[in-house]
Amino acid sequence: MKSMIKQMVKQRLKKITANELIQYSKEYEVPLTKTQADAIVKYLKSTDLNPLDEKDRMKALKKLAQITDPKTAQQVNKIFNAIVKEHGLEHLL
Structure with a gap:
């Protein structure tokens, strides 16, 4: 189930x-x-980064900070974590 959810998240992105x-x-x-x-x-x-993998997510957030700015990247990370918690998927992180 865990790998299926990861694949769905990656496909959506x-x-x-x-x-x-x-x-x-x-x-x-x-x-x-x-x-x-x-x-x-x-x-x-x-x-091909996996946003549910901590190292991959940090790489993606660093790139996001380059595209936008560090504050926006931090906000996106908070939103991502909130959405994960909202859906009860903390165990995937």
Whole structure:
């Protein structure tokens, strides 16, 4: 079950669009420009990092900080952790 959920998360990240990402940024009040969203989507589609793996997630957050800024990357990490807890998936981290 754990590997199935990981695969679903990875697939979802590969298919996210810049517009969806901007919608999420508005929903969670994380400032994000269209240019930044495009760069993030391009990165997500080109990488095979697993966001449920601590080391991979830190690599992704460092890249996100380069694309946006460190504060935005920290906010995204908090949101990711909140969503994981909200869905009772802490055991996957």
